[in-house]
Amino acid sequence: MAAIPNDVRPLSVRVHEQLSADIISGVIKPGSALAQEGVASQYGVSRTPVRDALTQLTLEGLTTLVPGKGYIVNQLDEREIENVFEVRYALESLAVRNAIGSYTPQQLVRLGGLIDETEIVDPEDGDELFRLGRAFHLALVEPAANDYLRGVITSIWNHPIQHRITLTYRQGPDHQAKVIHDHRSILQALKDQDPARAVEVLAHCHDVKDPNRYEHIG
Structure with a gap:
């Protein structure tokens, strides 16, 4: 995963942008599980902006929240x-x-x-x-x-x-x-x-x- 851009925008927006880019480009593969703690650790941020970003990705159809597994990157069929x-x-x-x-x-x-x-x-x-x-x-x-x-x-x-x-x-x-x-x-x-x-x-x-x-x- 790439580093989060360092600019004046809210951190949740920047995390969402980078996660979206990593999913779209295939850096994060379809079927991958995205746990809040793991994503936060890899990006070097707290859980709150990650949670907000994952919620937005789900609304956009890039991920699905699966109980017990966290967020799963959707396949593109x-x-x-x-x-x-x-x-x-x-x-x-x-x-x-x-x-x-x-x-x-x-x-x-x-x-x-x-x-x-x-x-x-x-x-x-x-x-x-x-x-x-x-x-x-x-x-x-x-x-x-x-x-x-x-x-x-x-x-x-x-x-x-x-x-x-x-x-x-x-x-x-x-x-x-x-x-x-x-x-x-x-x-x-x-x-x-x-x-x-x-x-x-x-x-x-x-x-x-x-x-x-x-x-x-x-």
Whole structure:
């Protein structure tokens, strides 16, 4: 486990951030037991901020409190991934339909720039691929007039489960090429003001049953 960041934020927030990062990155493996005393000792903090952090992780779906065993790091199963992508697709497709015709030249250039960046990233760099994917999809829905819709989509992308999906699976150059192709197709549909085509391609970005989409690590 990494050390707790030393900054002005409340200790419970920093402990939660580090625990979440260690779970998402796989440093703390699925099925691991997280006892308050043990975590507090490893991080060099008291039990109180650890208890608060573990409670928050449970609310976020990263851990489960099991009587007699403490907090257990949850497995990330295929159904959970499908649920996340199903909701994201429904909301993002609605936002794209809402936004078609409202994209400025600057916004279209921004989307193209994010695709170009994705093209040169190391295909094994999960953190950078997640950052660029998140940035593209949030830029994609930015022109939607519904503030609440955009806010919900942002909250999904900010949820630790979304980040964990990216880092739990090795995506590789084939998947990277597919993402780039899909994103360029979406961008062209936006330029053509073709919402049906944009939403059709967007569906491929959320197709977790595509056998080429994920390869389990290990």
